[in-house]
Amino acid sequence: MTSEERKIQMRVGIFVLIGLTTIGIMTVYLGRVGESMHHHYRLHAHFPNASGIKKGADVLLSGARIGRVATSPSILPNMKGVSIQLFIEQGVSIPVGSRFTISSSGLLGDRFVDILVGKGVTDTRPILPGAIVHGEYVSGIEDLVSTVNSVAERTSELIACLGIVVQDVGQVARMARTSNLLQPQSLKNLSKTLENLKEISGDFAQLSKRTEGLLETTNTAVGESRKILASIGIISREISQALKSEQSTVGLLLSSKEVAENVRAFILNARQHGIFWYKDTARRQTREPP
Template identity: 25%
Template sequence: MSTESNKRSVVVGIFVLLGVLIFVAGVFVLGGQQKRFTKSIRIMAVFSDVAGLKAGNNVWFSGVKIGTIKRVKFFGTNQVEVDMDIEQSAQSYIRKDAQATISSDGLIGNKIVQIFGGTPKAGPVEENDRLKTQEALSSDKVLETLQENNQNLLRVTNDFKALVGNIRRGKGTVGAVLTDSVVANNFKLAMENLQKASLNTVKVTGSVSAFAAKLNTKGSLANELVTDTTVFRRLSRTASRLENAAGSAEKTVSTLNLTSENVNRASEKLNNTNSPLGVLLTDQETATNLRTTLRNLNKGTELLNEDLKAAQSNFLLRGFFKKKAKEESKRKADSTTVVQPQP
């Protein structure tokens, strides 16, 4: 009996020892997960909605677990303050201007607090500091957004369906092009013309390139016109001279126009029967009288010559005419006398 009792005592002791070991290991494991055995500091954050966050949930920073939620309590009128225990080893990496938000551990996992941001200019967080918060996008809002997107997609699908139906019925420009052969042919012709225009554009571009190459060829007139300032000045002076010549030509034309106007006016006066010249050129009776007058003057001149000859024969005037004849002969002799040069 004693042997069996001892065996039972040994077995019970072994089980008790294993239980104690398991209990201690569990305490250490849970304590390690809850950061019970590491030095930590406490910081806070105030949220409008914690979305089911509770004490014991984790705190993450840059994808690394650095602490746990110590307490969740109401703050102010309708806000919630979250106390977090942060490992002291992560304190130097979290800045005072960092922000905290509510997130999920996976797609449908527990709620966590995620700390992000911060600038090197700000110092590290200290005990009882309160971080700024950023409201997280809740699952309800995500579902609302998805529902709205689904409705918009449904509207777009219906509109596209109606558009395809109108095209199949030949409505609109696209439908007419796809269903009406005349419109399709016109569209093909337009495309052919567009292709020809494109080819012409390519040719023009090639011509412009060739002309530009000629401009860049040294020694050519085009290159000198573009690059040589002396040729440009000469052309400028030539252009100025041409402008002056054009101005002179305009003045000459103006003078000729004025002369032509004067000739026209003189012609009008000659054709005017009220002017003396006009009467002489156009009036036949006046011309006849003028001819008669000239004939009478000729006859009077002949008679006067005969009278002068008769007067020369008159003994009273004979001495006068002889004296005049001698003076005339002497004047002619003096004019014909040649002066001899002295030796």
């Protein structure tokens, strides 16, 4: 190959390189220009966790692309989440009350902002440009893996505890084999003890029944005694009323002095003369002094 041919090939190569570079620059530039030609408005979305979201990620409304993520997540001043800016196409109106979530396309897909308009949203007012919206974080494959790891750690701890329990049970079994607890004589003694306890329980049950019968008899006797005492009380009250009554015979005899003297004289005469030879000498003796 001559030097002239080499020069021609170098010129062609340089021309092709310049052409490819120009095409690349124009593609990037025209893409940015085309994007800038679309009118957007900004929304500030606050999320408790924006893991995996990047600048330029898509913003979807019910599955349709309506914008992109304008900035990378930045920490809020109160340290309770992150904030990202969203570029939303000018012609799209998002109703107030819509849900902003961070989702992923598949298990290992890229993260994007998904806007969901629920059935319960009745407010037709659109979210104003520059407004602050509060989003939600939806668990992804990373959260699932971390949950599985925590469950695996707890399972390992449980298995270790079960191993310790099995060792303790083995030690107890060995102690039982080496001691006299499971010897035939020990088992026989234990059986006799249980039989004695059973007999004692039966005797105690019979004694309880007898005690119950005795208590019933005692209760009956007490009831009869109460009835007798009540009758005696009634009789004593009647006697007391009879004694207190001035119109009754007994009350008249006990309250009259003349009747008392006549009774006394009658008793003295009867003692001295008898019933058949009765004479009224006691009254004379009391009237005539000796």
